[in-house]
Amino acid sequence: MSMLEELNTIIESAGLPVETGVFSSTAPDEYVVITPISEHFELFSDNAPGMNIEEARLSLFSKGNYGAKKRQLVRLLLTAGFLVSERRYIGLEEDTGYHHFAIDVAKEYLEEE
């Protein structure tokens, strides 16, 4: 399973609508956008990369109290073996009324031949 598939499954299991890159349909009061950040090889053996580390950012937008969903998401991500490298409240967007919270995650995947 790829990181994006895994993240989609986790976020949907938390009851949140999710899309990758940009939320193209009409946005509900609470949703998540996944932005892939980078992929890099860290571990090598026999001059070949053995492990691929993928990073992504989850942007949680909520018009209400985002605290419970944020905690639930982080708990699910940690349980699934993700490294949560940053959690940051970006702010309240006064023009749209959305609270914006960013969660950066990373996970190692075995490089497939």
Add this chain to the structure above:
Amino acid sequence: MAKVKIEMPDEFISQLAGMGNALDAAIPKALVAGGKVVLDKMVSNLRAVIGSGTKLKSRSTGKLAASLGLSPAKLDRDGNLDVKVGFSEGRGNVSNAMLANVLEYGKHGQPSRPFLKRTKSSSRKPCIEAMQQVLKEELDLP
């Protein structure tokens, strides 16, 4: 009670002292070399995201990318040397830091373009290598 006293060889101590003086001069150079690697990567990543995927024609003025720079190596409040890669200000009503933040994290209806995070991930290794190279040259290490 038995007592052991170990004394360092004088030659070794003088070598360490000499290296200490050389280190004081080498560390700022190494930090600047590492900072330049990060700066180049950040400029490249920032230019790649500015104006990309906009619904309307981009009105970018180039001021944000032009304001990126590297500070000289200075002592911080804890007494450690560091360099900073960041934006100079003086843009007017809107700060460069705020614009960079909107690009980095996005908004409702505006996708995130994480150029800072990508810079951090991709420049870590080359930055360390550049600093190691400068230290080896400055300290005459193999």
